[in-house]
Structure formats: structure tokens, C-alpha cells
Amino acid sequence: MPDARRPRLTPPIADVRRAIRETLASLAAEDAGSLVLVALSGGADSLALAAAAGFEAPRVGLRAGALIVDHGLQPGSDAIAERAAEQARSLGLDPVVVTRVSVVTDGEGPEAAARSARYGALDEAATELGATAVLLGHTLDDQAETVLLGLARGSGSGSLHGMAAVSGRYRRPLLQIRRAQTRAFCVDSGLEAWADPQNSDPSYARVRVRERVLPVLEQELGPGIAEALARTAAQLREDDDALDRMVDEFIEEICEPAEAGIAVSVAALGANPPALRQRAIRHVVSSEFGVTLTRAQTIAVARLVTEWHGQGPLDLPGVRVSRAHGTIVFTAV
Template sequence: MDTRPSLDPAIAEVRLAVRAALAGLAPGDAVVVALSGGADSLALTAAAAFEAPKLGVRAVAVTVDHGLQQGSADAAALAADRAAALGIEARVVRVDVGADGGPEASARAARYAALAAEASAIDARAVLVGHTLDDQAETVLLGLARGSGAASLQGMAPAGELTSGIALLRPLLGVRRGITRAACLAQRVEPWEDPHNADRRFARVRVREAVLPVLEAELGPGIAEALARTALQLREDAAAFDEMIHETIEDIVEHAEAGISVSVAALAANPAALRHRIIRRVVAAEFGASLTRTQTLEVARLVTDWSGQGPIDLPGCRVRRAGGRLEFTAS
């Protein structure tokens, strides 16, 4: 009879998720694990400390001290100490947070820039962050509130590119927040409670503490999982659309003297959803600008409801109908 103690289910679930994320790495590769000290990132770090050596991968925990609250340096040092106790190399990086885009966006930009710099310094292939299924559900609800279409409901991708040659991986995107807390408890590592996570000035905190609990109470359990599934399905749809758009653009876009031109007949032959995405993609790719829905619809009217109206000024460019083509030129 096997008398070995059984592995706690929460620890097993987190380790399995991290093992899958590291599967694409080779012996000798390195990864950075983003460690805030909270339960999610601490459980992630513990799992990486266990799984990475088995694959011959070097894992380094990096804690970013944003300096936005009293005692932040002590909290960062404590997180690094806990990582070291788990058997993983640990570093602390202090960053200056600007004011562009609000405190949340500025802190996030500074954090990811620091993580990318640390990853480059150790020639890491990837950075692992601890976003959970609950974070995904909150992101989808916040996107729904913005009302900016399917793109804002896709949530966070399990894998993407942080910077050239360095992947951004979210191994715990299918793991509930309660599981990460249980994993920390089972391993007797105490997470740090960030005061900002209880500050209701932030929309995400209000979603976490008020909106999602009400939805669960009124509509029944499983709301977070349903929102996460929605994000995944929309990401799959978006990938299919992207492939269709890429193929279509190759056929209908031509370079013009001062920009590019697009066939009106070809645009008109496509469904509205695809037509609008083509218009936005053309402007983004050629002129580096993003169009609002109102601007997109105004351009689309040059295709579907043209009565001789003149050029339209857009961010970074101007578009006009000339015969059977839309001409986009730099403004």
C-alpha cells in the first residue's frame, strides 16, 4: 500500500497549470516570475520553484516596488524573502510611476517595463504573471462596461508577447483565486494583502467586491467561469476574423502615391462586421491610429451610402472616395 502523503489538490492544480506553461521551454532556458507577494503570484512562484528545475529551466522571481504606498519597500523585500525560502532566486526592482493614463495604467506600464528589462538581463524566454480566472471575469465585465465591442470582451490572452523575443504567459488563467489561496495555505506561505486590492476608488475592486458577488447571488454560481468561457470563445472568433481579414486585405488593398487605396466593390461585398474590421485594420497598420466606432461607420458610409460626400479627416490620415476606390492618405 502506498503510504506517501497525498498532494494537496490546490497545490496540484497550480503546479499542473505552471507545468503546461513551461512545456514549450528547453533545458537551459530562463523565465521571470512576476511576484507581488499576493496569493496569486505567491502560489505561481511556489509552483515555478517546484516545476522549473525538473525541466532544467532557471526561474527568477522579480518583485516590482512601485513606491506608491508607505511600506512598499518592506513588502517587496518580504515577497523576495518568501520566494527565496521556496528555493527560487529572487530580485526586487524599484520603479518610478508616472501620471499618464491614471495610476493603475501608469503602474502597470512601469511594472511590465521593469519585468521586460529583468527578463532581457537574464536572457529569459518568458515572463509568468499570476492572473487568475477571477481576474479574467473582472476584465470581461469591465470591457462590457466600456461598450467597445467584442475586442474589449476577449479578456486577457493565456500567452502573448511582452516584448521582442520575450513571451508573456498567464498559466493560472483557468484557476480560481480561491485555489491560489488554498495552495498558499497548504504550503504554509502567508501572502501579502495589498491595500489597493480593497480600495473602492478602483473600478476593478468594485467589480470584485460588489458586482460579481451580486451576479452570483442573483443568477446563481458559475458566473466567473461563464465570463471566462465567453472571453475564450471571443478570442477564437477574433483569431478567425484576423485570418479572414489578412487574406481579404491582400486581395483588395493597393499602394497609392501617398498612402493606400481599397476597392469599394470588394468592401461592399463583405458583411458589415468584416468590412468594419478591414477599415480599422487598414488605418491601424498604415497610419498607426485607432478608429472609434463612429469614425469607422462614417468611413463605411463612403462604401454603402455614398452620395458624393467629401473627404473625411481621421486620426493620422484622410480618406476619400475616388471612383471605385477608397483612398487613404497621411494627413
């Protein structure tokens, strides 16, 4: 007699499990027997992820646990977190940890502040538990929304390439899975997902993209927009990774120490195409001074190479840039 607790293997369940299996298999090959943690909110995406991880992890020799972060931003958030924890335990995940955070905006928007608090809590808990990886439930739909938001903000390729499948200890196994599939997974598995009211609040730009912009694009341009945006993100990430490797290969050869900073050869920067030249400038400023330049600031620095006519130094946030003796000199301020 079949186990009544075991869900029937429907296509959504098979698809999600397959996606998780590929990620877990690669982790098991690196560190068999280690612990992976699912970042669980109780929503359909993370709940499907938790259920699939609980099923697949033992089959590849891994342990699966869950981390639930209570942001305290909604009435009853503690009960919502505990309900998610109970679901995780019922799915066989162990350990299951609930942690409450304080969301302080401190100049950030509410979404960014909540994200910072959440990742801080995830990092701390993963370190304490000795976890090999933390699994995040971002789907193909989330990726498409991220690309559109980056495009609207003019944020450059850094945001247009979307979220990485692997980023440090974080893994996103569901980036090729649609949100409709995770919802169907939960229905087919008899799991009741929590519907976060903020996910339908139009005051958030991401919600407006999800509920208004993407449907209009699908209606006017035809189906497959989300998939096309996700493919674009993947292609841009490949290009970005290649350009980053090229910069890493030559950047040390064209730099030399300078008083309170670093100097970069004008000739070497000028010999490279704009994409590499500007990427090298951003790399130097980011790695040496912890400053992220805007495109306008990066181009202003590049003009000291390509349009030099004796202009004075540039004062940018945290760094002064000048040209002297055939070099671009970056100094801390």
C-alpha cells in the same frame, strides 16, 4: 522521515502545479534549459505561481527566476518588494530581481499608468536576463472582472475576449484557476501572502466589480457567473482570432499604395460582411498609421463604402479618409 519544508499535496496545490506544468512543458519543448521569470508582487496569486514554478520548472528542464516591480505608490513599498524577493529566493527561484519604477500618469488613469510602468520594467528585465517567457498570475476571477469591465465600457470584442493565455513573451497559466485556489495554495504551503490594500479600495472600478457586482450576479443569477464569463471570453477570442486570420489572408490583395498613404478597393470591402469590412478598416489604420479607431469612427469610414453619396473626406486622429476612383484612400495627417 518526510521533509518538513515540503507542503502536503492538497487539491489546491495539485491544481495550481498542474496548470503551471502544462505551460512550462510547452516552453521546455520550444527551448529546453531556458529561463522563465515569474512577475511576483507577493500577493497570493503571484506567490502561488512562484512556488509552483519553482517546483515544476526543474522537472521539465527549465530555470525559474522572479521579477519584483516596486511601483513606489505606497509607504513601505520597498520593504514589501524585498519581502517578496526573500520569499522567491526561499522557493528556489534564481535570479531574483527587484526593480523600482516611476509611475507617471501623463493623461492615463493611475491603474493604466502603473500597468504601463510595470510592463515596461518587466520587458526590460526579461530582455536583459534573456528570459524565454514571463509568467503572470492572472486568474479566472481576473478574467471575469476584465470581461465585465469591457462590457460596461462598450469596448467591443477586443476587450470582451479578455486576457490571452499567451501574448508575446507573456504567459498566464492560471486563467482556469480561481482566486480562492491560489489563496488556499499559499495557506497549505505555509506561505504568507501580502494583502495589497489597493485590492480593496472601492475607488477602483475593478475592485467594485470584484466586491460588489460579481457577488450580486452570483446571488441573483446563481453560482458559476465567473466561470461563464471566462468561457465567453475564450469563445470570443477564438472567433476574433479566426476573423483576424481571414483579414490577414485577403488584406494585401485589396490594398495598393497611394500618395502619403494607402488605398483599399471599395468593391472588395463592399463584398465582405460588416464584421470583416470593419475589421479590415481597423487593420489598415492600425498597421499603417498606428491609430486605433473607435467603433463610431470605423462605421463612419465604412459608410464611405456602403452609403456613398458624394460626401467629403473624414478627418480622424492621425489619418484622413476619402473615397476616390473606386478606392478608400487613407492618408497621414
